[in-house]
Amino acid sequence: MVTTTTPPAPPKKTNRLGLEIAAYKGSRSTLCAGCGHNAISERIIEAFYGLGVEPHRVAKLSGIGCSSKSPAYFLSTAYGFNAVHGRMPSIATGTMLANRTLVAIGVSGDGDTASIGIGQFVHLMRRNLPVIYIIEDNGVYGLTKGQFSATADLGSMLKTGVVNDLPAIDTCALAILLGASYVARSFSGDKRQLLALLEGAIAHRGTAMLDVISPCVTFNDHEGSTKSYSYVKDHDEPLADVSFIPFFQDLTVDYEPGSATEITLHDGSRLLLKKLTSDYDPTKKTEALRVLTEAHDKGEIVTGLFYVDTKSKNFLEELNLVDEPLATLPESRVRPPKQVLDEVMEELR
Amino acid sequence: MATTHVETREAEAPPEPQKVLNDLSIQVATVNGSGSQTANTVLLRAIFQMGIPVSGKNLFPSNIAGLPTWFSIRASKHGYIARRKEIDFLVAMNPESAEEDVRELKPSSAVVYDERLNLKRLRNDCVFYPVPFDQLVAPICPDAKLRKLVRNMIYAGVLAKLLGIEVEEIQKALHKQFRKKAKAAELNWNAVRAGFEFAEKNLPKADRFFLERMDATRGKIIIDGNAAAALGAMFAGVTVVTWYPITPSSTLCETLTEYLKRYRIDPETKKATFAIVQTEDELAAIGMVLGAGWAGARAMTATSGPGLSLMAEFAGLGYYAEVPAVIFDVQRLGPSTGLPTRTAQGDVLSVAYLSHGDTKHPLLFPCSVEECYSMAMEAFDLAEEFQTPIFVLMDLDLGMNNWMAAPFAYPAKPLARGKVLSAEDVERLGLFERYRDVDGDGVGYRTLPGTNHPLAAYFTRGSGHNEKAAYSERPADYVNNMDRLARKFETARHRVPGPVLQEAAKAEVGIIAYGSSHWAVVESLDQLKEEEGLEASYCRVRAFPFNQPVKDFVRRHRRVYVVDQNRDAQLCQLLRLELDADDGKKLRSVRHYDGLPLDARSVTDSIVVQEEEK
Numbered sequence: 019m020v021t022t023t024t025p026p027a028p029p030k031k032t033n034r035l036g037l038e039i040a041a042y043k044g045s046r047s048t049l050c051a052g053c054g055h056n057a058i059s060e061r062i063i064e065a066f067y068g069l070g071v072e073p074h075r076v077a078k079l080s081g082i083g084c085s086s087k088s089p090a091y092f093l094s095t096a097y098g099f100n101a102v103h104g105r106m107p108s109i110a111t112g113t114m115l116a117n118r119t120l121v122a123i124g125v126s127g128d129g130d131t132a133s134i135g136i137g138q139f140v141h142l143m144r145r146n147l148p149v150i151y152i153i154e155d156n157g158v159y160g161l162t163k164g165q166f167s168a169t170a171d172l173g174s175m176l177k178t179g180v181v182n183d184l185p186a187i188d189t190c191a192l193a194i195l196l197g198a199s200y201v202a203r204s205f206s207g208d209k210r211q212l213l214a215l216l217e218g219a220i221a222h223r224g225t226a227m228l229d230v231i232s233p234c235v236t237f238n239d240h241e242g243s244t245k246s247y248s249y250v251k252d253h254d255e256p257l258a259d260v261s262f263i264p265f266f267q268d269l270t271v272d273y274e275p276g277s278a279t280e281i282t283l284h285d286g287s288r289l290l291l292k293k294l295t296s297d298y299d300p301t302k303k304t305e306a307l308r309v310l311t312e313a314h315d316k317g318e319i320v321t322g323l324f325y326v327d328t329k330s331k332n333f334l335e336e337l338n339l340v341d342e343p344l345a346t347l348p349e350s351r352v353r354p355p356k357q358v359l360d361e362v363m364e365e366l367r
Numbered sequence: 368m369a370t371t372h373v374e375t376r377e378a379e380a381p382p383e384p385q386k387v388l389n390d391l392s393i394q395v396a397t398v399n400g401s402g403s404q405t406a407n408t409v410l411l412r413a414i415f416q417m418g419i420p421v422s423g424k425n426l427f428p429s430n431i432a433g434l435p436t437w438f439s440i441r442a443s444k445h446g447y448i449a450r451r452k453e454i455d456f457l458v459a460m461n462p463e464s465a466e467e468d469v470r471e472l473k474p475s476s477a478v479v480y481d482e483r484l485n486l487k488r489l490r491n492d493c494v495f496y497p498v499p500f501d502q503l504v505a506p507i508c509p510d511a512k513l514r515k516l517v518r519n520m521i522y523a524g525v526l527a528k529l530l531g532i533e534v535e536e537i538q539k540a541l542h543k544q545f546r547k548k549a550k551a552a553e554l555n556w557n558a559v560r561a562g563f564e565f566a567e568k569n570l571p572k573a574d575r576f577f578l579e580r581m582d583a584t585r586g587k588i589i590i591d592g593n594a595a596a597a598l599g600a601m602f603a604g605v606t607v608v609t610w611y612p613i614t615p616s617s618t619l620c621e622t623l624t625e626y627l628k629r630y631r632i633d634p635e636t637k638k639a640t641f642a643i644v645q646t647e648d649e650l651a652a653i654g655m656v657l658g659a660g661w662a663g664a665r666a667m668t669a670t671s672g673p674g675l676s677l678m679a680e681f682a683g684l685g686y687y688a689e690v691p692a693v694i695f696d697v698q699r700l701g702p703s704t705g706l707p708t709r710t711a712q713g714d715v716l717s718v719a720y721l722s723h724g725d726t727k728h729p730l731l732f733p734c735s736v737e738e739c740y741s742m743a744m745e746a747f748d749l750a751e752e753f754q755t756p757i758f759v760l761m762d763l764d765l766g767m768n769n770w771m772a773a774p775f776a777y778p779a780k781p782l783a784r785g786k787v788l789s790a791e792d793v794e795r796l797g798l799f800e801r802y803r804d805v806d807g808d809g810v811g812y813r814t815l816p817g818t819n820h821p822l823a824a825y826f827t828r829g830s831g832h833n834e835k836a837a838y839s840e841r842p843a844d845y846v847n848n849m850d851r852l853a854r855k856f857e858t859a860r861h862r863v864p865g866p867v868l869q870e871a872a873k874a875e876v877g878i879i880a881y882g883s884s885h886w887a888v889v890e891s892l893d894q895l896k897e898e899e900g901l902e903a904s905y906c907r908v909r910a911f912p913f914n915q916p917v918k919d920f921v922r923r924h925r926r927v928y929v930v931d932q933n934r935d936a937q938l939c940q941l942l943r944l945e946l947d948a949d950d951g952k953k954l955r956s957v958r959h960y961d962g963l964p965l966d967a968r969s970v971t972d973s974i975v976v977q978e979e980e981k
Contacts, residue, residue, distance in 0.1 A: 045837075074819045077662070090826060090838065097816035098826035099661055099688075101654070102680050108651040112658020112666065115607045115642040117817055120662070138654070141647040340638040344606035345663030345815060349782050351640055352604030352665075354630045356777040362598065362626075363774040366588035 034070035034266060042067040044091040049084055054206030054232030055154045059091045061209065065216035066093060069264055077113050077120045081106040081135060084161055085127035085154035104135025107142035110149045117343035118334045121220065122149040129159050132168035132187045143196035143225055145333040150219045151227045153189055156234035157245040164237030175242030189229045190324055191310045194303055199224035199327040201306070203320065205250050206232040215323060217262040221287035224332045231319065250319060257309065257322030259292035281326055291323060300326050389419050389444035391455040391576045393526065396468050398461045400432025402516035405544060406523045407438040411769060412540035413532050414442050415589060418582045422448035423769045424964050429708045435464040442578060448771060449886035450964040455576055458522050459486060477574035479525050494574040498525055503565055507557040520555045524562025529570065530578045534563060588774050592765035595736040596695055597623035598775065599743025600667055601630065604782050607659035607666035608643045609652045611674060614707045615763040616697035619669040649674035653681040653694070660691040661827060663815035665747050669695035672714055673704070675721065682756055683722025684829045689811070691750035695759045697766040700962040709962025710763035712882055712932035718758050719911055719941060725849060729859050730911040731759045734885035736770045744778055745864065751785035753810060753859050762932065764964040765883040786812045790820040801825040801836040802848060809855030856912060863910035866917050871902040877924035881908045881938055883964065884930045890967035899975060908938065913945050921950045928974050930957045932965055
């Protein structure tokens, strides 16, 4: 006798909030197939799902460009604001001033950040606003069909044969100098490292700046480009092996004491940096700048967490704001009573 | 030596001059940075405290120290507080401008001057009062460094004696000015006395002008428009203020900062119920306002012309993505840098349509410090009700000069926060479409980031979108959305403040004005009536889009003069765009754009000339 049994459907995987990963997905990407940006969106989905961040508490912000379209492709049930070119930092700042309980993630590109948006980028880093700032960095303008941006490397060549004759702006070095408190570089194709850095960025409460090399398959993935898949794969030198342990998980990852640095983030999560080089300390600005400068001189792309500072005050703490969102304070707390007006009028008499 | 001058003057003075009581303008000409502002404010306040209606205009250069500056004080028993063109009393302290200032006086004016300038030689039809300022200041102010500042207080004492300003009121005003700085108050008081005593001994009264106590300022306050707007913003419950310094708007946010620090720190937690950010530029200022407005805060910025130009792209985003924002534009003179410390109404057209594509914005035109206060509150309500940027068009004259006013009224209405859905609302409705015109008024419902409901989130964008806020390039979606925005603008037309009308029976002539021009126009209406026998009606426009009563006013009159403080008759042009062609033909323009606050005589003269041409 043959009995056929249908195996019971395996229970759907959920995160600590009981949400499935589907709750963190976005609409279908309209970017080119194989675009590095899509891989970054995937990691963002995994990071927010993995850490169990409530999607309605997330504000997704962007400027203009291919990168800036991507917030539509993750976390559909989060709030999104696709603003104007190069000005995402001010929108992000206003949003967080209005509601400090939100988790802000800004997605920008290299043109949106390092060319038109360099002014707002600089001041955002300087303020150390709690925001995750991702540069999807391909060194090229995609939507206007392949012009160089300010992160294109000196001597890099376009498909059309045009050679870039100006040096690149290193957004990581700039962010460290200016006061960002979590600065990293990764590669869209490095799933494990990018996920760990994103998770660390979500747990951090200051400006977390991630420059993610994200090759443009259409305009900048050819020989002569220094931001192509093959170039980055050949020249990527990870600084450390990054692991992330969320605050709600016991420490089970194996690591050898002495070979790793452990950083406790604001919510109690930990970042483990298993050293590949012997003397790297991500809490020292000078070290970070030395590594970046040396790598640049050697033509290497160093990836990993360059700098982290969990002690300095963020912008909202500096402003001494009340704990509740300013946006929804009741009238009784934002309109002073009549006695105040009477007092002011008396002084003006 | 002073007596020599006095004798000469007496010999040439016209016999038995007619006494002019409580109706004069004083112009003080000093060097910028010499501390004359204190002396001028004290004079203004002392006259105010004597119950005489008074106004002050600071005509200052774009400079920290060294260039000529003028301050004019007008006392008027009739209650006129616009600038007066004619000067009755000149205080000439600045060698650089003195000769030109004296030559421009009309006959029988009086001049108090630093005797070293020897101005007497220039005219024989004015009254001259030389004062040896250096000799008077030395004994009362041993510290040579302070002399430059104290020196100016001497003319306050001289004027007090010559005009009859009560010295007790000067002393009171000094104490108000210096509050806790007793030493400074005493030093300045000694200077006032030195001036007074010198005039008493050496300067016999030879001009026609007198000030005498009356009772027309009881209970009133003195405040500048920027401070008034700041108060309005505080009582509107503003929570996010982002700004970049620019004259003449800076003091709006600076004063607001002072008020908020005083009155909006949570008493229990000692934490702030507001955020103020001085930004890197105006782009960031408006960007933060839009980010905060989107997230539900009452957010504002203040700026002037050049700043608005920088805000243009974001203004279009605010309009199209439908984000509440309040922008105060304290207008100054000119395209480009222009004259940054002089007044104008030059931004009307550019702000009405600020940004590219089909963009238009509601504008409010406060005319007084009371309206700076009340319209600031109104602006925040309108911004949230209509989910769009609202521009409050002030100007330097209104914003930076001191104005007398009735005390402000505490707001009677609760804050109007507009159509915002909570998670419970969304649950009950079972549906949320951000840009759907549910009520037929063009205004959709919005949710705020952080609202905990799976249907509540939406994606705000400046790119084409449909009713559900999804990206769309469909022509029908685009048209549908733009038509709804136009409908929303029409709803706003009925909601924005209507005009203030003052009708003369069967008048053929109407006058339309807005903003700070009001004060010159009310005086001009009297001049037209008294001097020309012309009784005109008056319509003070308070907002754009123009509502029906404005259009009806034009229809009722044969000729309508539109008063603009700009070269291109901007409000007049804006009216023509919205009026029927026949009504548009009735409009004539009165324009003033030299950077000085508008005066009644200029309005009257322009209307008289055009009436003759009919």
